[in-house]
Amino acid sequence: MSLKIVVLAKQVPDTRNVGKDAMKADGTINRAALPAIFNPEDLNALEQALRLKDAHPGSTVTILTMGPGRAAEIIREGLYRGADNGYLLTDRAFAGADTLATSYALATTIKKIGECDIIIGGRQAIDGDTAQVGPQVAEKLGLTQVTYAEEILTVDKAGRKIVVKRHIDGGVETVEAPLPIVITVNGSAAPCRPRNAKLVQKYKRALGAQEKAAIAKDGAELAYADLYEKYPYLNITEWSVADVEGDLVQCGLSGSPTKVKTIQNISFQAKESKTLTGSDKDVEDLIVELLANHTIG
């Protein structure tokens, strides 16, 4: 029996590979210096969704992401790996959203997309590490949730049940929960399958409206413009606040209860440290000193 699955995915700066030029002289973040990537745990979530699609023929996997025009890249990446379609939620009104305003926007969009069985995303995004958006989306949709999922074991669509193995502190548990449901997937779950060459061929020219506009703005002409009329799947759907009938007050900065008061660059209280070499004498002297003052031994 087929399932309708929505994958929540986010384009994030790759904070794991922060180089020396990541911070500007004034202490703000130089976003341009950080490559934008598919949030790693969202890829684990995509894999779980694609496995369900494999096991339940006729299922659809829809990618939902929120971000600027260039975040259409996330949808293309999902299409390359086997997703069926995607929505890019993009509007200036979403800017400055904390997790609560983000979950409002996503939940409103999921209602607009319509009935679905499983909403699945990564446990957390590496640019914030909060793990809040999944449960907040669930609460806003009035659904239950399974967080820290390791593997979806079975889905019984007729019986409206799903069985999931998940992590808990110091162990694992297996839970049975009702559909529809929100699931967040842990980074230790199965890695995402690679891009499929045929799908890359099929979708490599898929573009969002803002991406097309950016090409036109540069004075260039959109290559193979006629393809976009002939193959509607090459047009990545972009939705604004108005398209999803969102309440502006609950979006972006105004919908965010948390405010950033101050941001500080990291500076440590430097200690007076003793520098040694790796020579036998230096290492032995240190060990003898630590033994003498009972730090070790």
Added chain:
Amino acid sequence: MNNVFVYLEIEGTTVADVSLELLTKGRKLANQLGCQLEAVAAGSNLAGIEKQVLPYGVDKLHVFDAPGLFPYTSLPHSSVLINLFKEEKPQICLMGATVIGRDLGPRVSSALTSGLTADCTSLGIGDHEDKKEGKVYKDLLYQIRPAFGGNIVATIINPEHRPQMATVREGVMKKEILDAGYKGEVIKHDVAKYVPETDYVVKVIERHVEKAKHNLKGAPIVIAGGYGMGSRENFDMLFELAKELHAEVGASRAAVDAGYADHDRQIGQTGVTVRPKLYIACGISGQIQHIAGMQESGIIISVNNDENAPINAIADYVINGPVEEVIPKMIKYYKQNSK
């Protein structure tokens, strides 16, 4: 009304350390604010639970005792907090940044439209002036956490929304009994009034909890390896050194990501926080997330090829040399001199 609340995480009938640590912090915040400290216990067979809780200076303990409340599932515990908070209107709510706290906190904050800050490394009380609006907010909770991959530290506030919610990882705060005979009130609530039957929809079929394989948090000596260890084989040398020194082995996130060490050994903001008397950092550059998890160590030794590694700035001893040479020397000279 408007007190400081701590959600107690309970495994079986034992309150988790992280919750007791938060009670200690919550007591201090309540003193600063001149309000009371309250705690919420939800679980099964909780008779006598107050003995574990009140000594931390808890003025009021709310007990929700029903068969369906253990093991934890999302909806019933969410309903307990959401409905209790609608009545009690706490100004602050703290919970552990554990699997349970990170499952529960966001749901509660979403239902109450209140702000939640995850994984705080420090909490304080202070004022805030919104110059644009010309408003001054008194006695807000400063929720301090590293952000953006740890390159900055942000202070987050929730000026308008209550409760101000924050999660904190285990080991970040210190637990301290205030008074073994502290007198607090115990309120046993009728669970059915707070949790609708329809909340009990998730069944835990199988559950397996193991005691931690190591005692990283309580170890007096910690030897931690980073990406600079270069390989799993090199990393394993740290276990040899640890065996000699009776130490535990930890790792940086980069080392865990590279597969040199298991995830449960990760030290730092998204791992364990440690305060050993001796910390030996091997091949660790010292990103802020890592330092957040070990900076209160007594003596810090950094073994690193890179003399400019940030961790060297907080180290008492810097051994400037290749880890794969220095570690065997440390083992050798310890064996020679300790007898």
